[in-house]
Amino acid sequence: MKRLAWFVAVVALVAVALFFLNREQIHPGEPPAAAHSREALPERSASDDVPELTVLPIAESAASLNSSDNTPGDDISILALMVSDYGKILGGNPVGENDEITAALMGKNPKRLAFLPQDGRFLDSSGRLIDRWGTPYFFHALSGSKMEIISAGVDRKHHTEDDITSD
Amino acid sequence: MKNHQKEELRSRRDFLRQSACASLGVTGLVNVLANLRLITAASAQGTGGGYKALICLFQSGGNDSNNFLVPLDDVGDFTLRSDYEAARGALALPVTDPVTGDPVLNPITPGSNTAFARHFEGEAMPLGLHPSCGGIAEIFGSGELALLANVGTLSYPVPTREDYINKTVPVPPQLFSHSDQQTQWQSSVSDKPFTTGWGGRAADLLNASYNAGSKASMSISLAGVNSFQVGTAGGVDQYAVGTNGAVSLAGYGTNYDSAYNDPEDTSLGYKNSDTGRRLEAFEKIMNLTHENLLEDHYNHIIRGARATEGVIGAALTAAAVGGVDFDTHFTNAQTKLGDQLKMIAKLIAGRNALGNSRQIFFCQIGGHDTHASMLPAHSNLMAELSGALLAFRNAMKDPGLDVFDDVTTFTMSDFNRTLQANGTDAGAGSDHAWGGHHLIMGGSVNGGDVYGHFPPLKTGAGLDSHNTRGRFIPETSVDQYAAVLTKWMGAGSSEIEAIFPNLPRFDDPFSVASANLGFL
Numbered sequence: 079m080k081r082l083a084w085f086v087a088v089v090a091l092v093a094v095a096l097f098f099l100n101r102e103q104i105h106p107g108e109p110p111a112a113a114h115s116r117e118a119l120p121e122r123s124a125s126d127d128v129p130e131l132t133v134l135p136i137a138e139s140a141a142s143l144n145s146s147d148n149t150p151g152d153d154i155s156i157l158a159l160m161v162s163d164y165g166k167i168l169g170g171n172p173v174g175e176n177d178e179i180t181a182a183l184m185g186k187n188p189k190r191l192a193f194l195p196q197d198g199r200f201l202d203s204s205g206r207l208i209d210r211w212g213t214p215y216f217f218h219a220l221s222g223s224k225m226e227i228i229s230a231g232v233d234r235k236h237h238t239e240d241d242i243t244s245d
Numbered sequence: 246m247k248n249h250q251k252e253e254l255r256s257r258r259d260f261l262r263q264s265a266c267a268s269l270g271v272t273g274l275v276n277v278l279a280n281l282r283l284i285t286a287a288s289a290q291g292t293g294g295g296y297k298a299l300i301c302l303f304q305s306g307g308n309d310s311n312n313f314l315v316p317l318d319d320v321g322d323f324t325l326r327s328d329y330e331a332a333r334g335a336l337a338l339p340v341t342d343p344v345t346g347d348p349v350l351n352p353i354t355p356g357s358n359t360a361f362a363r364h365f366e367g368e369a370m371p372l373g374l375h376p377s378c379g380g381i382a383e384i385f386g387s388g389e390l391a392l393l394a395n396v397g398t399l400s401y402p403v404p405t406r407e408d409y410i411n412k413t414v415p416v417p418p419q420l421f422s423h424s425d426q427q428t429q430w431q432s433s434v435s436d437k438p439f440t441t442g443w444g445g446r447a448a449d450l451l452n453a454s455y456n457a458g459s460k461a462s463m464s465i466s467l468a469g470v471n472s473f474q475v476g477t478a479g480g481v482d483q484y485a486v487g488t489n490g491a492v493s494l495a496g497y498g499t500n501y502d503s504a505y506n507d508p509e510d511t512s513l514g515y516k517n518s519d520t521g522r523r524l525e526a527f528e529k530i531m532n533l534t535h536e537n538l539l540e541d542h543y544n545h546i547i548r549g550a551r552a553t554e555g556v557i558g559a560a561l562t563a564a565a566v567g568g569v570d571f572d573t574h575f576t577n578a579q580t581k582l583g584d585q586l587k588m589i590a591k592l593i594a595g596r597n598a599l600g601n602s603r604q605i606f607f608c609q610i611g612g613h614d615t616h617a618s619m620l621p622a623h624s625n626l627m628a629e630l631s632g633a634l635l636a637f638r639n640a641m642k643d644p645g646l647d648v649f650d651d652v653t654t655f656t657m658s659d660f661n662r663t664l665q666a667n668g669t670d671a672g673a674g675s676d677h678a679w680g681g682h683h684l685i686m687g688g689s690v691n692g693g694d695v696y697g698h699f700p701p702l703k704t705g706a707g708l709d710s711h712n713t714r715g716r717f718i719p720e721t722s723v724d725q726y727a728a729v730l731t732k733w734m735g736a737g738s739s740e741i742e743a744i745f746p747n748l749p750r751f752d753d754p755f756s757v758a759s760a761n762l763g764f765l
Contacts, residue, residue, distance in 0.1 A: 117749040119401055119414060173420050175676075175711055216667075218616070219422035219677060237617030237672060 131185045133192040136163055143200040144210040150242045153200075153209065154227050158244045160193040161225050167191060170222040176206040176214045183207075209242075296651050298593055298604040299734050301444060301473055302582075304630075304658035305427065306613030309623055310681035311664050311715075312338055313378070314392060314695075315350055316702065317371040325370050328702040332664040332715045335673040336619055338376065350374065351382035353392075359761045360394055360695040363720070364707070370699060377628035380635030381684065388693040389638065389649070390686040391764040395700045395708075396726050397660065397680035397719030398429040400436040401750050409710045409718055421677040421716075423614070426659040431473035433723045433745055444605050445476030445483070446744045447731045451603045452481050455735060460600040461556045462549070465592065467585035468609035473657075482546060483607075484553055486592075488584035491557040497524050500558075560595030567594050568645035578636035580629045582610040586637040594646050603734060613658065616667065619674040634686060641688075650688030653765065655730055657683065657723075664715025665704055679710060680719030683726070685764050689733065696764045697721040722747075725754040725762055733765040 139156050142148050148156075160183055165171040168189060172182035180201070185192035194200075200207055206214040209229040216236050218226035231240035311333065316325040317340050330337045339349050350373030358369045374382045384390040398417045408414045417435035419425035429435040433443040445464060452463045462484035464474040474483035486492060497504040497520060504524035506513040515521035531548055535541040564571070571594075575587045585608040596604065610629060615622045634654065641649040661681025666673040680700070686692070697720060701707040704715040724745045731744055732755065741748065748754075754762040 116402075116752065170419050171422070173422065175714060175716075178711070216616075216676075219419070221422050221424040222419040224424075235672070236667065237674065 129190045131190045131192055133185075133195070134163075136160055136193055137195050140194050140198055140200060143198065144208075150210060150229055150231075154215075154229060154242060154244045157207065157215070157227050158225070161227070162223075164191075164193055165223050171219065171225050173219065176217055177204060179217050180205055180207045296596060296602050296604075296648065297734055298596075298606060298648075298652045299444075299447075299730060300586075300589060300606045300608065300652065300654040302630075302654055302656045303427075303431075303468070303471070303473070303607065303609040304613050304626075304656055305609050305611040306615075307423070307426075307659040307662055307677055308613045308626070308656075308681060309336075309615055309619060309662040309675050310658070310683070311661065311675070311702075312336065312619075312623055313375050313627065314394070314682040315373050315375070317350060317352060317373045320365070320368050320370055323365050323368060323370065323701075325365075325702055328704075329664070332666075332702060332704050334666045335669055335671065336666040336675060340373070348373075349376050351376065351379055353382055353385050354693075355392075356388075356694040360697060360699045362759075362761075363698040364701045365699070372695070372699075375624070375627040375631075377624050378631040380631035384635065384638055384686060385693055389688060389690060390634075390684055390692045391690050392695045393683045393685065393721065393726060393762075393764060394695055394697040395680040395717060395719055396683055396697055396721040396723065398426060398435040399719055399722040399724075399751070400747070402720075402722070402752075403718045406706070406708060406710055406718060420679060421660065423659050423677075428472050430657045430659065430723055431471065433727050434747060435723070436747070439472060440475075441477055442471070442473040442475045443727050443731070443744055444473040444607065445481065447734060447736060447740075448474065448603075448605050449476045449480035450740045450744065451735055452601075455603040456601045458600040460598070461553045461560075463601050463603060464605050464607070465589075466607040467588055468607060471607050471609070473607050474605065482549060484550065486557060486588065488581075488588050490561050490588070491554040493554060494524075494527075494551075496520070556598060556600075557592070560592055560598040562595070563598050564591040564594035569594055569640060569643045571640060574640040574643065575633075575636045578629075578632040580633060582608065582629050583633040583636055585609075586633050587640075590637055590640040590646075593641070593648060593652060605734075615662070616674040616676060618672050619662075619666075620671070634684075638686065653685065653687035653689060653730065653733060655683065655685045655726075661717065663711075664702060664717070665713060676714070678714070678716040680708075680717045680721075685730070689765060691764050694764070696761050698761065721760070721762065722751050724748045725751050725760060729754050729762050729765050 136159065143153050143156060161171055164183060168187055172179040172187070180194070183193045184196060202208045202212070202214065208214050211230070211232060211234050213230040213234045216228040218228060220226060227244040228236065229242040230236045231238070231242055233240050315338055316329050319326045341347060342349055352371065352373045355369070355372070358367045361367055361370050374385070381390060385392070400415045400417050403409050403414045403416065409416065415436065417429055428439045431442045431444070432439050448463045452459065456463055463481050464476070464483040466474060466483050466485045467488065469485050470483065476482070493501065500508045501524065502508045503520045504515055505511050505521070506516055515525040531544050533544065535544065571587055571590055575583050589606045589608065592599065610626065612622065612626060637654065638649065640646065641652050658681060661678045662675035663678045667676055668674065700717045700720070702715065703709065705712045708717045708720070710716045710718050724747050728741050728745050728748055732741060736744065752760040754760050
């Protein structure tokens with residue numbers, strides 16, 4: 079009886095081993111099912127807490143945007159400087175559409191630094207940076223540190239001959 | 246059963262790799278790859294599994310794939326076509342010609358409804374390909390081409406648009422910037438500064454296993470130096486060729502006949518001329534060794550390139566006498582992309598001269614940054630893509646070559662473009678967006694189907710990461726897409742882990758059926 083029990087146990091062990099070996103051979107090279115459970119998101123740290131808004135000195139230069147003291151090229155140069163400063167301080171240019179870039183420049187960024195004042199004649203009702211003719215600028219992200227800023231010019235249509243582009 | 250499914254057999258090599266990899270512990274990606282490369286080389290059992298080539302076709306500038314794969318109609322409550330037309334406005338492609346009533350788009354019939362399970366309750370949504378993509382539609386219909394919907398760069402899965410807007414999930418840095426997104430697609434490691442491309446990392450590991458008799462680089466580019474094929478130090482160096490073959494040093498005549506006494510037998514020395522002496526001096530300088538690693542590696546690259554020139558020439562000679570009429574196959578694809586794929590076809594035909602059982606090619610088509618006048622520009626791009634792919638497919642299937650089962654071509658691009666047009670007239674274009682649609686072509690592809698998850702096209706809702714523009718959050722990551730391609734090339738699970746360190750953040754493309762990534 080004892081011998082029979084040993085025999086049954088050995089057969090069962092071999093069967094289990096064969097089952098797992100065969101399963102590996104059916105899908106060679108593949109990880110077993112659910113080979114990885116999804117890696118969790120990194121936990122937020124205390125440093126992720128939102129700090130107070132700090133308005134930087136460069137925001138004062140926004141006062142001259144779209145004024146008769148400036149040329150359209152001057153306006154673009156001021157914006158380009160703000161974007162460049164943002165990139166240097168935040169580790170990369172602001173990203174996205176005009177409204178998202180404007181919000182980032184106004185302080186919606188991890189360090190809560192405002193490169194632009196919270197209101198002014200350079201904004202439209204949708205929170206977008208506009209040129210002196212009232213047309214939203216087009217921001218063309220070439221890289222994390224190079225952004226073309228384009229005014230539609232007098233005709234108020236982008237991608238036409240009178241567009242004014244940052245260097 | 247597809248050929249690639251038959252040939253996979255568990256080997257001693259796999260066992261060695263997997264056991265050794267488990268012991269590597271947590272080290273940097275580069276160290277893991279370097280160690281794994283040594284282990285792979287030590288455990289290699291010679292070349293196995295026949296020949297395989299992977300071709301990366303990069304659509305530079307951000308392809309507007311919203312007009313590549315287009316909804317044809319609404320179905321019940323699913324207003325996919327209406328949403329497409331509402332957002333696209335002037336950029337919407339009509340289903341039928343308004344004058345003749347003839348179909349404009351190329352309808353396709355996916356083999357399953359799996360791509361519509363997540364957002365359309367499994368209802369089959371009628372889709373068509375761009376009017377200029379008749380060739381691609383034909384290949385799709387023959388089951389040799391698959392489409393992958395809404396794939397893009399991700400650091401982690403972004404389950405909802407609120408997660409993006411509220412920044413509760415880390416996203417890749419510099420989304421929507423050309424060079425950053427090109428680099429991230431080509432590295433797959435979107436949340437780290439670039440060090441290597443996934444094609445380069447794959448080549449480093451596969452080369453050790455499969456290319457014992459290699460006479461030329463496993464990584465060949467038809468579009469110059471690229472990020473995709475950058476490997477780890479000491480690994481496979483990418484080699485750039487032109488559409489006419491190897492790029493020789495300039496100023497020494499055809500095949501160096503102004504410098505050598507006999508270009509076919511360089512042992513006969515240099516000509517007694519300024520040109521001959523200049524080449525002799527240059528080659529002596531290139532054969533010097535340097536203590537400075539950068540200088541030494543520079544010379545190593547030049548020496549390798551010079552040596553490879555002859556091998557490429559031999560491959561092209563072999564291709565020319567192999568009985569395949571490449572000029573006829575590419576008659577209707579005499580374009581920049583067609584010329585690149587034609588050269589790749591010739592190098593595949595002459596592959597025995599290169600001595601590689603695994604090969605990764607890179608080619609590129611530019612001009613996709615269609616901010617203005619998108620419709621005519623995109624039509625030309627789609628025609629060039631479709632014509633070149635059809636010609637390449639036919640060349641690969643030519644009885645004189647017959648390697649289509651062993652060659653897989655796939656597309657990548659910076660990003661998709663905004664579904665919402667940026668204007669209302671004929672000059673309208675589209676701007677930088679995120680997840681887009683791609684294609685995978687080859688005899689081993691489980692073609693005739695759409696993979697991933699086709700997105701709802703509502704703006705300011707669903708997957709739109711913006712409030713109006715239709716900038717869709719990808720639901721398949723580059724890591725998942727690339728891992729499936731790399732596994733087909735012969736990479737085992739431990740190699741996949743090393744090549745794609747962020748892959749565990751996403752659903753396993755091989756075992757999670759709902760990922761819907763069984764295109765190979």
